[in-house]
Structure formats: C-alpha cells, structure tokens
Amino acid sequence: MEKYKVAIMGPLYPDARARLEEVCEIKLWDKSDPIPRDELVEWLADAEGFISRGDIKVDKDLLSQAPQLRVIAQSSVGYDNIDISACTEQAIPVGNTPVVLVEATADLTFGLVLSSARRIHEGWNYVQEGHWTSRRNIPLGVDLFGKTLGIVGMGNIGVAVARRAQASGMQVIYHNRSIRTDQEQLAATFVNFDQLLEESDFIVVLVPLSAESRHLFGKDQFKHMKSSAYFINASRGPVVDTEALYEALVNQDIAYAALDVVNPEPFSDHPLIHLPNVLITPHIGSATLETRTQMGELTADNLLAGLAKQTLPKCVNDEVNY
C-alpha cells in the first residue's frame, strides 16, 4: 500500500511517531525555530496531512498552495494560528487536543497563583544566591485562604483551576460570554467583566485568543483592578496589551503578574522581565511527560482519521467531517 505523504512540525513523541511511520512517509521539522515559510510551502505541495504548531500561521495563502491536503492536526487545544474558515472552505478538517491537557495546565496555572502569592521562586533565588546567612529579609507574601479568585474564560481548564482554588479556601467568581449551565455544581458565581475586575484578589485568564479577546486586558482594565491584585495569564499573550501591563506594574496599579504566555513569544529582552513583581514561565502549561504523550497520541489519531477520510476524534470544524 502506498504511504500517505505528511508534513510534521515537531516534536513528535516516540509512540505516535512509530504509529505514523507505519502508514505515512514523513517529513519532520524538529528544530525549535519555526520552519521558513518558503520551505513549508514546498513541503505542503504534495502533502496529504499536516501536523502544524502554534508558531506557524496557517492561512488562505498557505492552503491555496497545498492542493492535496485533507487534514490538519495540531498538538494544542488553542488553534488561533489557523484560519478555520479557510480550512472549512477547502473541506479540510482541523483536529486539536482538548481535555487531555486540562489537569496539567490547571496545575501550572494554579502553581503560578501559589508561587506568586507566596514568592516561592524568590525564596529559592534568595537561598541559591547565598543571602540566607542570618534572619530572612524578603518581602512577605499574601494568603490565598479567604481571597477571591476571578476566572475569565471558565472552560475546561478554568473549572479545573476553580477546584484547586476552592481546596485552598478561595471564593471563585467567573466571567464568560455566557453563563455556564452547571454553575451550581461549580460553586462559582457568574459576574460581569467589570465586577470581576473590581472584586478579584487574583485574576486568572483562560480565554481562547480571538478577535474579541485580543487586548481584552489593557490600560483601563488594569486601572479597574484592586491595587493589591495578582494577574495571572495562562491563555495567549495577545489577550493582554503587554505595554499596558508593564505600566500597570511599574505604577503599582496592580501588585503582581504571573504569566505563562506573553506577546511576543519567545520573549527574552522585554523590560517586563526585569521587574521585581513579575513571574514568567515559557509557555509550559501542558508540558508534562504524561500529558504531552497523550497530546501526541490524540494528534496522531486526528491525523490518521483525516487521512482515512473518517471523523476526527477531536475536530474544531466538524461541519467538514466525513
């Protein structure tokens, strides 16, 4: 049997790779920098399947140069880099990896809440740099117990963060575009956006990036928050106006920011990095061995289903499913 031609933007985990190699002729880009556009166009000229990744723009122009393409799969829940309507127009189903990454991402997000509130990373730096020679002299942290956590984007990951916060004795409020039908079981209260900004001691952002959520947090929103507020973003960098966040932290309009996502990524020379009231991790929400392995498997399942013209297990645009 002739093998399917596929282009894969790595990394590709060993189990998924072995399964794909059985039926696919693979071109694998495994460098950490994104593939140059002209090279990608060449790779896609005869590709039937494509595993894309978040730092690659999949737009109409790219799709128009991929005449054989019949499925795109991506190892992430977010798919803001892909023009979904253009894929639908070309009858290309797009698979993503929701659910399997929920607990790992919620752990990291709540870890940012905890680390910033209790200054765990600052304590470790203090010890490592040899300053713990007499009585400690580092700023005090703040309690989580009794505080209000506001979640903007109370979806799968938001709910898992809420569980962790409730176990720490926090009250949870949230804002989505629509009220959740299961909100009684969640023990979380729906509030409007302004109320969430005003009442929260900690704000956790977990909305997908879209035209509507781009720069959802800017100067006005930071001004609306408590000056003691901790702001945690684990969604996508462009949901926040980075310059406005920088100003808010410098002017102490808010107390602290903990970010797993920033704009742009990678992020190595922005002055935000040098502020004392910031903690940044390099987009590692789902980065555990178990979770990344499951994401790899689900991505392979999506790709293989699309190549065989079957329904994808997790499809963003199910209207084009066979």
Ligand SMILES: NC(=O)C1=CN([C@@H]2O[C@H](COP(=O)(O)OP(=O)(O)OC[C@H]3O[C@@H](n4cnc5c(N)ncnc54)[C@H](OP(=O)(O)O)[C@@H]3O)[C@@H](O)[C@H]2O)C=CC1
């Ligand atoms: N840091 C990391 O490594 C990771 C980051 N992520 C990010 O987290 C995001 C959320 O993932 P997940 O929980 O699985 O997604 P879900 O789709 O389950 O949840 C998203 C929630 O956001 C709400 N929402 C969407 N748009 C808006 C808006 N404009 N304003 C307010 N609320 C909105 C939705 O409710 P409603 O439709 O009612 O508004 C929904 O409840 C992903 O899209 C991704 O960007 C995910 C995994 C790892």
Ligand SMILES: O=CC(=O)O
């Ligand atoms: O950022 C990660 C994702 O899965 O989305």
